[in-house]
Amino acid sequence: MIIPHEQLDKDTLYNLIESYVLREGTDYGEQEFSIESKVAQVKQQLHNGEAMVFFSELHESVTIISKGEFKALQSDTPFNE
Template sequence: MEIPHSQLSYEALRAIIEEFISREGSNYGPIEYSLEEKVGHVMQQLDRGEVVVNFDAASETCNLISTR
């Protein structure tokens, strides 16, 4: 089930994003980004609709999913 990120509290959304970032271990290339910068990048992707928050009722977990 897709959850509009604008309906989540800032704290809840940030926790989901931080968990996603730490789990993904994404390779950002030769530039190293701080946690704040990575969170900002994901927030921008959410605002542009490139990423959505998905809640899985069976596992009771939230994930960020690319819409591309």
């Protein structure tokens, strides 16, 4: 289930994004970016619709996924979570 990021408390959203950034260990190329910079990039992706907050009822967890990951989830399962 998609949760509109605008409906989350700003501190909750920040903590979710920060947890995602730290967990993912995303490769940003040769240049190093601060945690704050990475958080800002993910916030922008959420704002642009390139990423979304996703709650899995099956796993009882929430995470951030890309639009492509969401589409893949929809095509892999016969029902939406």
